[in-house]
Amino acid sequence: MAAKLAFIFFSMILTNNYVLVKFLGICPFLGVSKKLDSAVGMSAAVTFVMVVATLATWPIYTGLLEPNGLGYLQTIVFILVIAILVQLLETVMKKFMPPLYKALGIYLPLITTNCTILGVTILNLDNGYSYLESIVCALGAGLGFMLAMVLFSGVRKRLEDARPPQCFEGLPITLVAASIVSLSFTGFGGLIENIFGM
Template identity: 80%
Template sequence: MAVKLAMIFFSMILVNNYVLVQFLGICPFLGVSKKLDSAVGMSAAVIFVMALATSVTWPIYTYLLEPNGMAYLQTIVFILIIAVLVQLVEIILKKFMPPLYKALGVYLPLITTNCAVLGVTISVLDEGYNFAESLVCAVGAGVGFMVAMVLFSGVRKRLEDAQPPKCFEGLPITLVAASVTSLSFMGFGGVIENIFAGH
């Protein structure tokens, strides 16, 4: 069991990274990754919301929606739950961490529409994970989001000092850098499975 949980966790960070491999959550990835502290703060909020959303949506789907033939309401119900949880995070940050709340600005409410959060709540059900596996998957996906944000924050810091050709300045060089960072994560495909294959 522990080996399977470890495999799920590390595969969500390296092999199935929601941002760099599955291309979910690109909006905050490009918007908040300019400064390291904002990137880490946003990522911590996303990890918290992903774990909390999964811990709430999994039992609701498993014990309420599916047994009563209402599985088709899954997406609507999950979006509403995520919206409520994001409001909760926003209230907590505003009360206890005002500088981080101001630094995140408009991107904090955007966690509601962050498809990575919705994606993890749906994918754990599609994979057939139990509750523990779902939570590990959600936390792993959140940590993977943080790894992507922190790495790209460093890349963007280096880009500020670079002098790309005029036609690449601004967004174009950012997108090229994002694609190269994404390619580096593609190299992890199959590595996690091989590491845990003997167990």
């Protein structure tokens, strides 16, 4: 059991990274990764919402929706739960962390519609994970999101100091850099499978 949990956790960070492998959550990845502190703050907020959303949505689906034949409502219900959690998080950040709240700006309310969070909650059920496995998966996915954001923040800092050709300045060089960072994560696939034998 511990080996399976470790496999789920590390594969969500490295080989099944939602941003760099599954390409979910690209909006905050490109929008908030300019500064390291904003990237870490956004990642912490997304990780928190992912874990708490999984804690709430898994029992709602398995205990309420599925037994009553209402599984088709899962997306609507999950979005409502995530929206409530983001509003709670936004209120707490506004009161206790005003600089981070201002730095995140428009991207904080966008966590509500962040496909990464919805993707984690739905894919946990599609993969047949137990409650504990779902929580570990959500935590790993959140930390994978943070890893991608922090790495890309460093890359973007280097890009500011570089002088790319004029046709690549701005968004084009950012997208090229993002694709190279994404490509680098494909090398972790065999490593995780060899370590855990799964």
